[in-house]
Amino acid sequence: MASVLTVDDSPSIRQAIKIALGAEGHQVEEAGDGAEGVAKAAAKAFSLIITDLNMPVMDGLTMIRQLRAQPAYAGVPILFLTTESDAAIKAEAKAAGATGWVTKPFAPDQLVRVVAKVLAA
Amino acid sequence: MQQAQDMHDDQACDVFQVLTFDLQGETFALDAGLVREVIDLAPETGVPGAAPFVDAVINFRGRVIPLADLRLAFGMARGEPTRDSRIVVIEHEIEGEPTLIGLRADKVHEVTSIPLGDTEAPPRVGLRWRTDFIQRLAKHGGELVVLPDLAQVFATRGGALGAVVPFAPV
Amino acid sequence: MSQSDPAAIFRQEAQDLLEQVEQGLLDLAHRPGDRGLIDAVFRGLHTLKGSGAMFGFDALAAFTHHCESAFDKVRKGEAPASAELIAAVLAAQDHMRALAEGRAASEAEGAALLAQLHAAVAAGDALPASAGPDETTWRLKFSFPPESLANGLRPLPLLDELRELGACEVKALVDGVPPLAVLDPTRGHLGWEVVLTTCQPRSAIEDVFIFVLDDMTLEVEALDAAPAGEESASAQAPDAAAPLAAAGPPASAAAETANEARAARGGESVRVPAERLDELMDRVGELVIVQSRLKQVASASIDPQLRGVSEEIERLAAELRDTMMVVRMVPVAQLFNRFRRLVHDLARETGKTIDLATEGETTELDKTVIERLADPLVHLIRNAADHGLETPAQRRAAGKAEAGHITLSARQAGAEVIIAIVDDGRGVDRARVRAKAEEAGLIAADAVLTDHELLQLIFQPGFSTAQAITNLSGRGVGMDVVKKTIEGLRGTLEMTSEEGRGSKIELRIPLTLAIIDGLLVRVAGGRYVIPLAAVEECVELPPEQDLRSSGRRLINLRGQLAPFIRLRELFATGTEPDPYQKVVIVSSGQERAGQHRVGLAVDQILGDHQTVIKSLSGLHADVETFSGATILGDGGVALILDVPHLVAAGQRQDAELRAAS
Numbered sequence: 001m002a003s004v005l006t007v008d009d010s011p012s013i014r015q016a017i018k019i020a021l022g023a024e025g026h027q028v029e030e031a032g033d034g035a036e037g038v039a040k041a042a043a044k045a046f047s048l049i050i051t052d053l054n055m056p057v058m059d060g061l062t063m064i065r066q067l068r069a070q071p072a073y074a075g076v077p078i079l080f081l082t083t084e085s086d087a088a089i090k091a092e093a094k095a096a097g098a099t100g101w102v103t104k105p106f107a108p109d110q111l112v113r114v115v116a117k118v119l120a121a
Numbered sequence: 122m123q124q125a126q127d128m129h130d131d132q133a134c135d136v137f138q139v140l141t142f143d144l145q146g147e148t149f150a151l152d153a154g155l156v157r158e159v160i161d162l163a164p165e166t167g168v169p170g171a172a173p174f175v176d177a178v179i180n181f182r183g184r185v186i187p188l189a190d191l192r193l194a195f196g197m198a199r200g201e202p203t204r205d206s207r208i209v210v211i212e213h214e215i216e217g218e219p220t221l222i223g224l225r226a227d228k229v230h231e232v233t234s235i236p237l238g239d240t241e242a243p244p245r246v247g248l249r250w251r252t253d254f255i256q257r258l259a260k261h262g263g264e265l266v267v268l269p270d271l272a273q274v275f276a277t278r279g280g281a282l283g284a285v286v287p288f289a290p291v
Numbered sequence: 292m293s294q295s296d297p298a299a300i301f302r303q304e305a306q307d308l309l310e311q312v313e314q315g316l317l318d319l320a321h322r323p324g325d326r327g328l329i330d331a332v333f334r335g336l337h338t339l340k341g342s343g344a345m346f347g348f349d350a351l352a353a354f355t356h357h358c359e360s361a362f363d364k365v366r367k368g369e370a371p372a373s374a375e376l377i378a379a380v381l382a383a384q385d386h387m388r389a390l391a392e393g394r395a396a397s398e399a400e401g402a403a404l405l406a407q408l409h410a411a412v413a414a415g416d417a418l419p420a421s422a423g424p425d426e427t428t429w430r431l432k433f434s435f436p437p438e439s440l441a442n443g444l445r446p447l448p449l450l451d452e453l454r455e456l457g458a459c460e461v462k463a464l465v466d467g468v469p470p471l472a473v474l475d476p477t478r479g480h481l482g483w484e485v486v487l488t489t490c491q492p493r494s495a496i497e498d499v500f501i502f503v504l505d506d507m508t509l510e511v512e513a514l515d516a517a518p519a520g521e522e523s524a525s526a527q528a529p530d531a532a533a534p535l536a537a538a539g540p541p542a543s544a545a546a547e548t549a550n551e552a553r554a555a556r557g558g559e560s561v562r563v564p565a566e567r568l569d570e571l572m573d574r575v576g577e578l579v580i581v582q583s584r585l586k587q588v589a590s591a592s593i594d595p596q597l598r599g600v601s602e603e604i605e606r607l608a609a610e611l612r613d614t615m616m617v618v619r620m621v622p623v624a625q626l627f628n629r630f631r632r633l634v635h636d637l638a639r640e641t642g643k644t645i646d647l648a649t650e651g652e653t654t655e656l657d658k659t660v661i662e663r664l665a666d667p668l669v670h671l672i673r674n675a676a677d678h679g680l681e682t683p684a685q686r687r688a689a690g691k692a693e694a695g696h697i698t699l700s701a702r703q704a705g706a707e708v709i710i711a712i713v714d715d716g717r718g719v720d721r722a723r724v725r726a727k728a729e730e731a732g733l734i735a736a737d738a739v740l741t742d743h744e745l746l747q748l749i750f751q752p753g754f755s756t757a758q759a760i761t762n763l764s765g766r767g768v769g770m771d772v773v774k775k776t777i778e779g780l781r782g783t784l785e786m787t788s789e790e791g792r793g794s795k796i797e798l799r800i801p802l803t804l805a806i807i808d809g810l811l812v813r814v815a816g817g818r819y820v821i822p823l824a825a826v827e828e829c830v831e832l833p834p835e836q837d838l839r840s841s842g843r844r845l846i847n848l849r850g851q852l853a854p855f856i857r858l859r860e861l862f863a864t865g866t867e868p869d870p871y872q873k874v875v876i877v878s879s880g881q882e883r884a885g886q887h888r889v890g891l892a893v894d895q896i897l898g899d900h901q902t903v904i905k906s907l908s909g910l911h912a913d914v915e916t917f918s919g920a921t922i923l924g925d926g927g928v929a930l931i932l933d934v935p936h937l938v939a940a941g942q943r944q945d946a947e948l949r950a951a952s
Contacts, residue, residue: 166818168907169817180922180928183580183922184905187907187910187911189910222908222910
């Protein structure tokens with residue numbers, strides 16, 4: 001029921017997210033890097049953005065900062081994907097404006113729960 | 122896929138599912154799983170320079186496939202085509218590639234099961250055919266049925282070659 | 292379905308990533324300080340690890356993790372991108388490739404590769420414990436600000452989430468609860484202490500409080516000394532795969548928008564599975580066949596409309612065919628890139644310094660041709676590196692630069708692509724070739740050969756210049772197999788060499804593989820196709836020249852004598868010739884003077900015929916006079932003549948007859 005943008009340079013991850021959230025009825029669109037993510041977010045209003053951090057062209061943190069600078073996305077939940085249990089990265093992402101994270105690997109129902117939680121808030 | 126594999130294992134253990142056919146009065150059988158189709162005689166194109174065992178090709182559904190004559194491998198006469206003559210199109214590996222091959226048959230009977238217990242390995246002597254061309258001999262319906270070793274027959278071009286050797290370019 | 296299964300997508304993605312990483316590493320070998328390259332390699336490994344874990348490729352994820360950590364050090368400037376490190380990660384590529392394809396890979400090999408990796412990264416990497424679940428016990432203590440209940444916080448679901456992570460002992464801290472009389476139920480007064488034992492990492496615990504972390508106090512203390520492992524990949528991943536496979540319906544929509552997204556991304560290209568291309572090619576092939584039947588029907592008809600339509604369809608079919616040819620064309624770059632790694636490895640193995648230069652990477656070839664060229668080219672390059680190039684010491688002694696050069700080039704020339712492998716090594720030792728050939732019985736001791744003929748001996752089966760079958764050039768792939776493969780592509784192979792200076796091998800491959808233009812002829816009851824590219828002209832055979840003569844059969848061609856072969860006799864048809872025979876003059880493909888033009892005597896010339904080549908099966912692989920077959924408009928089969936082999940066979944038969952008479 002929500003429109004979601006997944007930003008990741010890994011097509012398989014994007015596909016996994018698309019399938020998991022698509023099954024819940026969400027509309028999922030994809031972007032392959034931060035720059036594309038910014039472009040797509042500008043063209044359409046998304047209710048949720050899920051992004052990887054490590055991407056070519058423009059990385060996730062930069063994208064999050066840019067999005068947060070736009071009034072339209074100041075309050076939209078942004079989740080980031082990370083394999084790290086690195087507190088520093090999470091702190092940095094939080095400072096950039098991320099709402100929360102999802103650790104990779106994730107099971108689809110985990111993702112669905114987090115997304116539901118975030119959208120309900 | 123898994124199911125098919127299991128079935129095949131069963132087959133290997135208990136029973137042969139075969140297609141039986143006649144060659145010059147003798148009954149032969151081959152693994153029904155190999156058979157793609159049984160067709161009527163089709164216009165043949167000779168291949169000059171090929172081994173007599175496989176000296177023609179036919180057009181099978183838009184593909185050019187070789188026509189092999191097991192009769193030559195078993196030292197039989199070619200015989201004239203009759204109303205019952207058919208071509209059994211099988212799929213078999215040739216040098217690692219799955220290949221469609223047409224086999225001449227004087228008459229095609231049926232798909233039937235031959236229990237493993239009804240078969241035996243060919244005797245090393247006393248047979249009028251090459252032992253290495255025969256996989257099993259069976260008694261079925263009161264008749265002697267030959268299950269040929271197709272791989273060996275093909276590899277030796279029906280006996281034209283002495284042993285299984287790769288071809289040296291001329 | 293396989294297109295939308297993320298695991299299947301990952302498999303392909305993994306191969307791409309591995310290739311990217313490999314190219315990046317090779318480039319890094321030349322420019323070790325390049326940050327962009329370092330980041331690119333790191334990112335590739337990182338994605339490989341993360342996505343791999345996601346889709347059940349645990350072994351791959353675990354293994355790649357080490358490579359990634361090593362490169363993380365480089366990224367952070369803690370270690371240099373040394374030659375050893377690059378070589379170690381490169382060596383690990385094949386292992387990772389095997390893991391990514393789901394093939395079993397040797398544990399011992401993996402351990403050895405990792406040992407090499409860690410040795411290369413001087414500062415020891417604290418190897419995290421293996422992927423076994425690592426249980427840690429934590430003490431959590433948390434409480435929320437009093438007004439948070441009113442703001443919608445519900446502590447109980449949070450406790451449930453903690454329970455999901457592992458065994459919990461929950462204790463409520465009631466110190467802050469005021470007496471009942473002054474208790475305001477809308478304010479929270481409770482705190483909790485939870486002792487949780489879990490194999491999840493700390494991040495999973497903090498995860499539970501993600502949205503309220505700012506507004507609460509949380510203390511997390513590990514009670515064990517054991518380090519919390521890195522990602523607990525194994526527990527999660529298998530579940531991930533199963534439900535995803537079950538999610539069917541959104542798949543097609545997913546695929547569509549995926550394509551959209553790709554196209555929108557400045558989309559110059561669309562990924563198409565190779566099988567689909569082959570199917571398309573088959574359809575076009577069948578269309579061409581049916582179209583030629585239509586042409587036959589139309590030409591026999593007096594209906595002008597029918598003929599008009601037939602001509603238009605013929606034109607469209609030709610255009611479609613040409614477009615298909617182009618669609619299957621792929622730049623040789625992808626082939627050449629593979630060789631960079633090969634040369635890199637060869638250099639290390641032989642201890643020689645080898646520079647590989649490539650030219651014309653954008654030259655395009657049919658996809659299947661490229662695949663079939665891979666092995667022969669690998670062999671030729673190995674040969675150049677192994678036998679052609681000298682060791683640095685030998686090169687110095689010869690006054691050459693220490694680094695040996697191999698140049699791989701591709702260019703299009705008319706209807707062919709010419710691929711050349713040039714090395715500046717020691718060239719072919721004529722004396723040794725001669726000796727080897729005599730020893731192998733290929734030539735008589737006193738046989739007189741031109742230099743060209745001598746070099747051609749190298750491509751004969753049974754010839755081998757390797758004193759020892761080295762690991763590099765061995766494996767039973769000989770020069771004769773290379774030649775055969777090239778000829779199987781209807782191409783030719785030429786070698787030139789200058790002793791002391793180097794050698795050059797030139798491959799000429801015709802551009803189109805599956806469809807050629809041919810001349811249809813009849814010999815007795817059979818029809819045959821002669822590739823039009825080989826045909827020079829057609830002439831009549833005057834009856835007086837058709838009589839059997841004891842000498843060679845020659846035909847007078849505007850004052851020049853050309854030998855001709857009676858296909859009737861070559862094919863042993865046993866029939867009488869038609870009264871007015873035709874002779875098709877072809878270029879025999881032989882370089883020797885006087886042998887260039889040969890005539891093929893046939894009963895009838897039936898006309899031009901666009902031919903979709905159907906290959907003959909393995910059972911006819913040894914019949915070299917025919918390179919394939921085609922299906923004619925009436926459903927009949929015509930065999931396609933391989934002119935060089937046919938001419939050679941004819942000459943052999945000729946020689947035998949002369950010897951007998």
